[in-house]
Structures are given as C-alpha cells and as structure tokens.
Amino acid sequence: MSIRAAIVGYGNLGRSVEENIKRQSDFELVGIFSRRAELDTDTPVFPVADIDSYADQVDVLFLCVGSATDIPEQATAFAANFTTVDTYDNHKHIPAHYAAMEEASFAAGNVAIVSTGWDPGLFSLNRTIASSLFPEGQQNTFWGKGVSQGHSDALRRIEGVTRAVQYTIPRDEAIESARSGNGQDITGHNAHLRQCWIVADPADHDRIENEIRTMPDYFVGYEVEVHFISEEEFEANHQGLPHGGHVITSGDLGGTHNAVEFTLNLESNPAFTAAVQVAYGRAAYRLHEAGQAGAFTVLEVPPYLLAPESLEELLARDV
C-alpha cells in the first residue's frame, strides 16, 4: 500500500520534495497545499485554507514552509490534523518547537518528526553517535562549500553590484587539525574561507572589494576572496545551490587516536534536504501505523524505518 503524501509550501524545498516523492515506489502524492491558486506543476493544487478537510486522505504531510515565521506560527495546527515531517532549522528554538509539536500531535494521535534535513538532521545524528564513542572527544562541524544566502544578500546590497554569490568554504588546514585531534582552537572565523563572485562595472571593483573586506560581522575577521567575473560566467557557473560539510569527531581510546568523519558533498542543498525529509516521512508513516504518537527528533527514530526495504531485507543484504 502506498504512503499518501501531501506537501504544504512550494518554494525550493517543496518542489524538491515533489520531485523526490515522484521517484519513490512506496509513496503517492495526493497534492500540494498553497496560498497561491496556480502553481507551475501537474500535481493537484489545493488551497491551504481548506487543508483540514483533507485529513482523511493524507498519511504524511511534508511541511515545506519557512522556518523563520511559518513553522512557529502554523506547524502545530498542521500537527493537530496530520502526521507531519518538517525541516525546522532554528537550532536554538528546536526544544521549544519539539515541545509544541509533541503537545499538538500527541493529543491528536499523530506523529510529528521535527528538524529533519542535514543540519539539523543527519549532522545532529552523527554528532550524537560519534560523541557517544569518546569519553573525552573533540568535535568540529564545518560547513561548505556552500552558498550562504545571508552573505550573498549582503554583497548584493553594495552599490554597483549587479550579481553576487558568496560561498563558505572550510579551510583544509582546519579540517586536518580536526582530524588529527587538534580542533580545540577552531572557530567559525578561522575555519572558513568566504569566497565572493561578483558582477560589477570594472570602474567600481576597487571600491566594492574594499567595502566587502571592511564589512563588519559578515567579512571582517574571515579570510575573504573576491572574484569579479562577467555576467556570462556568472550565469554559467554560479546559479546552483551547492552545500555540504563535515562533522569530525576524534579522541583517545586506550592510548590511540581514533577519528570519525561524516561528510556531505551536495550539488543541491534543497534536493538533498528534501531526500532526508522524504525518508523521515516514511519513518513517520510507519511509527504512526505502529500506534505511536507525538513528536520525534531524528535522534529518536530507529534508523531502519527510513529505508524502503523491510528490516529482514536490510539484515539479509547489509548488516
């Protein structure tokens, strides 16, 4: 029997979840709920205002609305009527979100898996597992190479900048230090390079570069590279949304140095985030089918529930 899925929100993440679900043999996509009446898709589109009347037709609702305001304002209402999976990524407020979703989903007999994706999400899972292995471990997380939306926006606000993107890139020396167990002095500042690709009139290049290098909070204190390129090169090479990173954990065990590393190298941040969200959607469905209710983080979900195969198939193939 297929898992009847629906999506609320149709930005980069919602579109990626739609594309992902269409490739899964154990899901069917009932529709997309949106505030907009028309979306550029052949999936059925329904007004989000009517969503509660679809509760009987949907097994798992993928929350693909924004973390900044939509999730805090809307997620508990969805959880009261649907089993949900979200990618809420405001780390500091996850405990509060988890508590709110627990209350809303448990009372309704629904499951709510919160803060899936990769950070929070798979990186959290790896940080927890790896740090459990070392009585006195050292753990570092590196992000990138990836587009920083906030820094790209800051570049575009500089006068004369017509196109801009900023990649955050972890420094090789910092990664090597972490691997060898010398990561205790690594900070966000000294671990990451900020690489800027800018389209602008050559007459403005010196001033723009100076404004970048002296911009507090965003660039001061970081190693910064500024590259001016043509509109054509920008179009050809800098339109993607790559991301990724490393979680590196190491420590002494019986007088020996041992290191665990989890790495993501992603050409598309939203496509990969969606893939994680869909896998946890499968888990949410199974937990609900097994009679569970309430909120779960990725730390609580038995990992075999993510796989399309049964536990028996996994054990026969893999363990």
Place this chain on the structure above:
Amino acid sequence: MSIRAAIVGYGNLGRSVEENIKRQSDFELVGIFSRRAELDTDTPVFPVADIDSYADQVDVLFLCVGSATDIPEQATAFAANFTTVDTYDNHKHIPAHYAAMEEASFAAGNVAIVSTGWDPGLFSLNRTIASSLFPEGQQNTFWGKGVSQGHSDALRRIEGVTRAVQYTIPRDEAIESARSGNGQDITGHNAHLRQCWIVADPADHDRIENEIRTMPDYFVGYEVEVHFISEEEFEANHQGLPHGGHVITSGDLGGTHNAVEFTLNLESNPAFTAAVQVAYGRAAYRLHEAGQAGAFTVLEVPPYLLAPESLEELLARDV
C-alpha cells in the same frame, strides 16, 4: 545509578572494553568472566562456568568472545540470563544469529543487541541511512588502511619470513570514482592495494616476493607492494592494529549529484570496536529498563540511547 557491567572473554576486545568502561562515569565494572583462573588485571575475575549465579548482579554483559565458534556456541546461553551486547561479525550469518538471540533473550525478558562494532555496526547504520536517501543510489564500502589478519598469517607461512604484516589500503582513484558517482565497476580487487612489510634474510627476498605475488586468492589480481625491513623497524612501526574505511553513497537527486561519506580512521581497531560496543551497552540497559525484550540490531536502536546525556540535554546542545 551506575550500569553494572561485566565482560566475558579477555582478548584484545575484552581488554579494550574493560579500559573503556573504566573511563565511563555511568558504568561500573562488576567483573570479567574467563576460562582462565588468572588474568593480568585488577578487575575481579570469575570462572565463566559460574556465570549464571551472577545474573542478579549484572545489568549488561559484554560478549567479547570469538565470532568464529564461541558466539554461535555460547551466546544464546548468555542471553538467557543476561542483557547482552556482542560484535558478531560474520555478515552472512547475522540473520540466523539475530533469530537465535531473539528467541533466547525475549523468553527471558532480556535485551540482546547483536553485531555492534563498526562493520557490521556503524558502517551498516550508515549504509542503511545513506541508501535510503537515493532512489537509485550507488554505494561502495572501502576498508583500510588496516591490518588484515588473514593475509598477515599467509605471509608468515612463507618459508624464511620471520615477521610480517599486511595492510589493506583503499586506492585513492577508487575512492574518487565512488565520490563522483562512478563506483559501479569498483570491486574488492581493483579498489584495494595490499601492502606487505616483511622481515627476512636478504638472500630470500626475491623468492619470497615472488611467492607473495603468485599466491592465489590472497594476492593474485591485487595491486601488491612488498617492503622488506629490519626487525627494528618492524618493532618500531608495525605493531599496531590500525583500521578504518569509507562508506560512500551517492546518486542523482533532481538532476544534481549528491554524495554522503562516512569515514573511520582508527589507530586501534579493538579500542574503537569496544567503544561502539560500550555505547550500545548503554542503549541495551536503557531498552531493558524501559521494559523492552528481545534482539536488536544497530538499525533498530534509537540513536540517542547511545549517549551518556539525556535526550533533553542533547536537544538543548546539539540538534
């Protein structure tokens, strides 16, 4: 309240589990069960023949006996009286071991976590999670740099070899192919280099190298390096038991290439295997305390149960 732990078997793994438990603040080590009356340790040692009379004094029994014959012959008897954690590593027979342990432990109200360690174990966990993310993914596992006990033994059987160790080393090109999604043609043969370090009389070097390179099954078909060194260099540099490897999974998501990699770089295979086993011992205790019974693989254990911290502490810190 401490988790009262005991160990059965006192080889490399048992000693590493002992060392690890002594560094954990939430465990106490009740004793080691052995067939030998005297062990070189200040931990209490008891005859394994008497183990059943200690059932009330032990929360988790770490099975550190051999996978080849001890686990198949003895593990179910332990599971009938204790909550157990093992590192049974005969991949092909894990389903049968799991079924036998399920029967023995469930009937007695005990928990049995089977086949922990890193492969099977953490590598299995990563293979399952990562392959769940790609509708058509490509997955490769590489082992090493690590000592292959079987190949080292084969070298030592050659006439004139006084000391020998064989490291299996994954080839960089094969790892790069896997990362870029071109791992479909990678086999154990073309992915790994076999590096031999030998102590022998110089007069025998040519013959020994020839015997190595023509040894069927073990070396024919592999890239092989043979290094002859002095007894002193062997003592200084080749006494450890390093190991590790990579699980690399990648695939297309929405027209983009995305890769997940899990890497271990271990100076001591037994110390790290023990660290994983002890963390799953904590999970076994908690599952049992929560009223669960029966056999579990690493795929079934909610990951937060491995951590010394509570779920609330983990969420506040990390997710």
